[in-house]
Amino acid sequence: MQYVKKEYKRFNKTSYRSFILGGDIGGTNTNLGIFGVKNKSPTLLLSFHFKSKELKGLHEAINMVLKYMQGYRISITKASIGAAGVLSTKKELITVTNLKWHVNKKSLIKKTKLKKIILLNDFEAIGYGVNTLSKKDVKIVKKAKKIPKAPIVVIGAGTGFGKTTLFYNDQHKSYIPMPSEGGHIDFAPKNKDELGLANFIKKYRRIKQSISYQQVLSGSGLENIYVYLRKRFNKTKYTKEIDKSANKAMLISKYRKVDRTCKAVFEIFKKFYGTAAKDYAVDALSYGGIYISGGIAAKNNDIFDKTFIKNFYDSPQMKEVVLKTPVYVILDYNIGLLGAGFAGARFL
Template sequence: MRLLSGDIGGTKTWLQLAEFDSGKLTVLAHQKYVSNAYNNAAIMVKEFLSETGHQETHIDGACFAVAGPIIQGLVQLTNLPWDVDEAAVAEELGIRCVTLINDFQAIGYGTDALAEKDLYTLQAGSPRPQATRALIGAGTGLGVALMSNDGEKYTVMPTEGGHVDFGPTNDIQMELLAYLRRKLHRVSVERVLSGQGLINIYKFICDNPLYGEIESRKLQFAMHKEDPAAAISRFAIEEKDPLACRALDIFVDLYGAQAGNLALMSLPYGGIYIVGGIAPKILSQLNDGRFMKAYGDKGRMSRMLDNFPIHIVLDTKIGLKGAALYAARACAQ
């Protein structure tokens, strides 16, 4: 079965063609495109198939992961002048089965395609077959999802867990909450656990006289030249900038604490999967003990948290693979 999958964002789009046979997914081609360089998704797909030599290939099904609410097979993407319509794409490309799926759901389905090399395990735990899985991923925002198994397959249950209230666990985090409330009134956990969240923490550190450090001009320049969150994490890891290091330490503390909260709420004996674009870039910080200390700091329930496997997902194409697996499932119905 030949399957087309895509991860369509307001800035960039990844497209993939894969073969699905006997439960195994084999990637044949994948490529990245600038989303707003095209007038619609079908034109982009046609160019992809032509450039990869698959323009004559029969495609059995397609699934596109999108960031936005899907209403009756239609999604309007932020920052793009065009929408994605299942029926219109199916007709223009001549593909019988075309589906849209939320981008974080696609990541969830992609966990079934992960190999050992795609994971960095922080805690082996005591896994149970077909048990609940939990996903948490800081990136542009904070995604949270659960996965349940009916005895044959997993189903992803999306949530808006990134928008729950931020609950501080120490004095510094209390100060951070007060700082952000002066600007935002309500502070969700996404305000501190995301790319923008790391920036918010860094600004809090810079504005806090207790740290007694002057903000680095070199880092200021880097934040204007590149993605600011990436600059902060890079200066923390490579340059050992003291303010960037403190900001990243707080970020990791918060990440671990929220993963622990998710574990208590879902009892994920099938594993906690740390996904999103940030985790692989700060792997050394997530593995230095700080994340796990915050994760397990749950008082009387701390010992229970030792049972749940914790994996950092290193595969940046997991969403594409998940969309392909979902296409296979949709075509079989």
């Protein structure tokens, strides 16, 4: 089992009052972290990064990490795990998107030495992570006076598209995210070309119903837009490579500054991002800010430019709302893992 280990801080068994395991699980990557806890405040000490599809189940990665911690003579029995997928009403199962295996609380307790587990939707975990952010962890896209304790919305494109709304809780003195599958809200074309794209995606992906934001704001969304535009431009050495690749989104992102087709894809992509951010800002009156997460945003944060802002402002009846809403890009790759650790330290 291959993995990458990262160390953030030296520690020993007596450095913290307790230790917990945090998890950030997606269709592509499985990230596990060891947190030291003092006064319900978590510190990320170690992280372990696996490829999800190389695992037979989450228990494999967890058992490896727990065994590794035995080298420090530390036994960990508590975990907080966020995963990309639908969380059951009893919060005992997450059906992970794009994976053959799922996150099952009872199964993990049976197959590992864990005794107490919190399960979170991936964007719920990212929402908790917002509580841990410092100025260096974000890029300001649009300035506005942030209203203390006002609602916050987190959105993000990655393997899929996610969204959560955060409300401040005075008892816990932190923001609490609401579980959501808001990334599956219907995508509404605004002109003839966008309608053409929507109809193309339905045919290309064999979708009989309406399409959602996830079909245009995600890795597969980049591919959908690319394939739709492909015949409008001449072939290049870049498009030939993309056409043969199983991971088109990664290459479209890589060549977006040198290839005309890829540039055109991102022009459309950032328009949709601006529109989505506006829609969710108006929905939640998020005067605490719109926070944009996900690997696509972090790796391509310069796409949040005048085009994005123009589409964010495109709300004639609610212009005052969007004008007063700050927008940030989250730069910390570990935000979901940090959020899982934060929730575990507070509630386990």
